[in-house]
Each structure stands twice: as structure tokens, then as C-alpha cells.
Amino acid sequence: MSEGYRALRHGAASLDLSARGRIRVTGRDRARLLHNVTSNEVKKLAPGSGCYAFLLTPQGRIQADLNLLCFSDHFLIDTEPELRKEVPQLILKYKVADQVELEDITGRTFAIGLEGPGAAAALTAAGAPVPAEPYAHQPWDKWIVANLSVSGDPGFQVFGDGPAPALSSETGISAASEADVRQVRIENGRPRFGEDIRETTLPQESGQMHAVNFQKGCYIGQEIVERIRARGHVNKKLVRLAIDSAEAPPPGTPLVVDGKEAGEITSAVYSPELGHVAALGYLRVAYAEPGKVLHAGGFAAKVV
Numbered sequence: 277m278s279e280g281y282r283a284l285r286h287g288a289a290s291l292d293l294s295a296r297g298r299i300r301v302t303g304r305d306r307a308r309l310l311h312n313v314t315s316n317e318v319k320k321l322a323p324g325s326g327c328y329a330f331l332l333t334p335q336g337r338i339q340a341d342l343n344l345l346c347f348s349d350h351f352l353i354d355t356e357p358e359l360r361k362e363v364p365q366l367i368l369k370y371k372v373a374d375q376v377e378l379e380d381i382t383g384r385t386f387a388i389g390l391e392g393p394g395a396a397a398a399l400t401a402a403g404a405p406v407p408a409e410p411y412a413h414q415p416w417d418k419w420i421v422a423n424l425s426v427s428g429d430p431g432f433q434v435f436g437d438g439p440a441p442a443l444s445s446e447t448g449i450s451a452a453s454e455a456d457v458r459q460v461r462i463e464n465g466r467p468r469f470g471e472d473i474r475e476t477t478l479p480q481e482s483g484q485m486h487a488v489n490f491q492k493g494c495y496i497g498q499e500i501v502e503r504i505r506a507r508g509h510v511n512k513k514l515v516r517l518a519i520d521s522a523e524a525p526p527p528g529t530p531l532v533v534d535g536k537e538a539g540e541i542t543s544a545v546y547s548p549e550l551g552h553v554a555a556l557g558y559l560r561v562a563y564a565e566p567g568k569v570l571h572a573g574g575f576a577a578k579v580v
Contacts, residue, residue, distance in 0.1 A: 277548045280452030284391060284429055284460045285549055288398040289452035290443045291389030291426065293433060297360030298382045299353040301367075305374035306351055310344065313370050313496050315479060317489040321346040326411030326422070328487045330479055331366045336500025338477045339366055341469045341487065343424055345413050354387075354424065354433070356469050370496065386440045389424075390449070391431030391457075398449055399432060402441065407432070417441075427457050428464030459545045463554045465516040465580070471527075472514060472542040472556045480510045481558065512539060512558045516580040517572070519553035522546055525573040531557055532571045538563045541572055 283289035301310065311318035316329035326345040330338050340363050343354040355363050364378040390398055396406045404421050405414040413422035418436055425431030434441060443449055452460075458468075467473050473482050479501055488501060504510060519525065524544035531539035539559035547554045555572070559579070563570065568579045 278453070278456055279450045280456035281459055281548070283450035284427055284452050284456055286393065288390055288392040288394035288449050289456070290449050291391060291452050291457060293387040293389045293426065293435075294382075294385075295357040296382070296387055297353070297355040297357060297363060297380070298385055298387065298435065299355070299360075299364055300379045300381050301351040301353060301376065302349065302379070303374070303376040306376050309367065309371060309374045309376045310351060311492065311495070313367055314342075314344065315488045315495060315497065315501070316344070317492045318344065318346075318351075319492075323348040324412060324414065325409075326413065328411065328484070330484075330487045330497075331363065332479070332495075332497025332501070334497060334500075336478055336497040336504070337475060338469070338473055338479065338482065339475060341473060341484075343411060343422075345411065345420075345422060354422075354435075358470055384437065385435055386438050387433055387435040388440055388443060389426060389431055389433050390443055391425055391427050391429045391452070393430060395430050395432055398443070402443065404434070404441075426466075427452075427460040428466030429460060458543075459547065462543050462545045462556060463547050463550065465556065467514055467556055468543070477514075478504065478510055480504050481513050483514050509561060512560050513564055514542070514556060515539075515559050515564050517541075517544075517555040517557055517570075517577045518550070518580055519544065519555055519572055519575050519577045521553045521573070521575040524553050524555070525575075529573050531559055531563075531577060533563055538570060 314329040316327045331340040340359045345352040404416045407423040424433040529541040530537045541557040544555035
């Protein structure tokens with residue numbers, strides 16, 4: 277068990293998030309365009325607030341996910357490193373006469389995470405504000421502190437122009453590696469785009485329905501999302517699994533019930549905290565109820 281993993285589970289850990297995409301959106305029509313192309317409510321966001329949202333195809337499939345933070349004169353998009361170049365393209369393809377500009381500011385800014393059950397106390401000790409609500413953000417000196425987490429633990433992201441504030445071992449905070457974060461993320465059941473959420477995934481299949489607002493009106497992909505809601509279900513959904521093994525099965529490992537394939541693993545890690553493998557995977561809805569036991573790679577896998 278690494279120090280970073282232990283800190284994420286029981287204390288506070290710092291994360292290097294500078295590779296994540298940060299895109300600044302300006303222009304008088306910024307709220308309207310973002311509202312029309314994302315799955316969540318944007319027009320009603322007030323400065324200091326934010327939301328999690330999907331960019332969908334017209335067929336309702338998830339093309340990208342993002343955290344959207346509202347400021348008085350711009351929006352800031354925070355997204356996965358792999359989506360840094362794709363997200364602006366997906367948004368601007370629907371720009372017609374809108375006065376909107378997107379600027380990739382990733383390279384000239386930093387982002388560090390502070391996550392774990394002790395993250396809020398560590399921020400307070402450092403003299404920083406502690407935004408209470410998810411996606412809320414506040415200024416801290418020349419930086420911004422946002423209530424954002426990539427591991428699924430209580431967490432915050434500090435970003436801005438350098439130099440970054442000192443949140444390191446000097447203040448009693450351990451640094452967590454990407455492997456530590458992935459381990460805790462899967463334990464917490466937090467899906468990641470590109471690994472657990474795919475370009476073929478429908479919002480209702482992902483289970484991340486805090487990314488969707490059903491009262492906002494028209495947006496790209498809305499017709500399909502609404503049709504699924506009217507129908508009442510999808511055929512498969514992402515579930516958390518506890519696998520009775522010390523070795524994590526690879527992505528794509530079939531989930532089997534009575535000798536028949538019912539789904540597949542998308543990500544899995546051995547959890548020293550839990551004493552078994554924690555995993556995420558897609559499962560046919562008929563088998564997705566908590567407590568259902570399947571098999572993955574010859575080992576019992578229980579839906580959490």
C-alpha cells in the first residue's frame with residue numbers, strides 16, 4: 277500500500293492534474309452555445325457555480341464529459357487529458373453566428389488536486405477557502421479553488437497561473453500517483469471517460485445522471501435521452517463489482533451468469549483496503565441488482 281493511496285483513503289493527498297484539459301470560453305453568446313450543446317443546465321448557472329455535463333451525438337451517445345465552471349466573464353471547461361483537443365471541436369462545430377471564443381489554456385496554467393477525507397481540513401490549514409457544494413469555486417489569492425474530485429473521494433482542485441501553492445509533504449500531505457488515483461476511483465465506483473464511459477455509451481447506461489437536466493429544453497442528443505426516459509430503461513448499465521480474487525481481470529473480461537455472457541468488465545484493481553478486486557463493468561439490466569453473483573474469469577463477482 278503506497279503512501280499516496282493511504283493518504284487518499286484516510287487523509288489528504290495532492291494530485292498533479294496539470295495534464296487535464298482547461299478551456300476558457302468567452303463571448304456574449306457563451307452561455308447559449310454551451311447550453312445548446314451540453315446535457316446539463318448552463319443558462320441558469322451563476323458565477324461561482326458549475327456542473328458536470330456530457331457532449332452527445334444526435335443519436336444520444338456520449339462523445340465527451342466535462343466539468344463546467346461559471347465565472348462572471350467566462351466559463352472554464354475542465355476535462356480529461358485525452359479530450360483536450362476534441363472538446364473545442366465538438367462545441368465549435370455547432371457555432372453558427374454565435375459570438376463565442378474557445379481558448380486552450382492548459383499549457384500556461386497549472387492544476388493540482390487535494391483529495392481524501394482530510395482534504396477540506398488541509399485546505400483550511402493552508403489558508404484556502406473550502407467551497408461546500410459540488411462544482412462551486414472561490415478565489416484564493418491569485419488562484420481558484422473548486423469543489424472537484426477525480427478519485428470520487430471528497431476533493432478540490434486548485435488551478436491558475438503559476439507558481440502553484442505549496443501543497444506537498446511539507447504541509448503533511450502525501451503525493452498520490454496516477455495509479456493511486458485510479459485504484460481509489462474504481463473502489464469508489466467513479467467511471468472515467470475512455471475507460472468506463474465510451475463513445476457508444478448512452479447517459480442512462482453510465483449511471484451519471486447528474487450530468488443531465490430534463491427541464492432545460494432542446495440540446496444535441498436530447499430526443500434520444502428523452503425517449504429512453506419515456507421508455508423507462510436501457511438494456512445494460514454500468515455497475516460496481518466486488519470480485520473474490522487477488523488479481524484484477526483485464527478490461528473486456530466477460531461477466532457470466534449460468535454459462536451465458538451477461539456483460540463485461542471495463543476496469544478493475546485489487547483493493548488492499550477492501551481485500552478483494554474492485555471493478556466496474558456493463559451488465560444487462562436483468563442481472564444488475566445489488567447482491568447478484570456472477571462470474572468473471574472464473575471468480576465470483578458480486579454486484580455492489
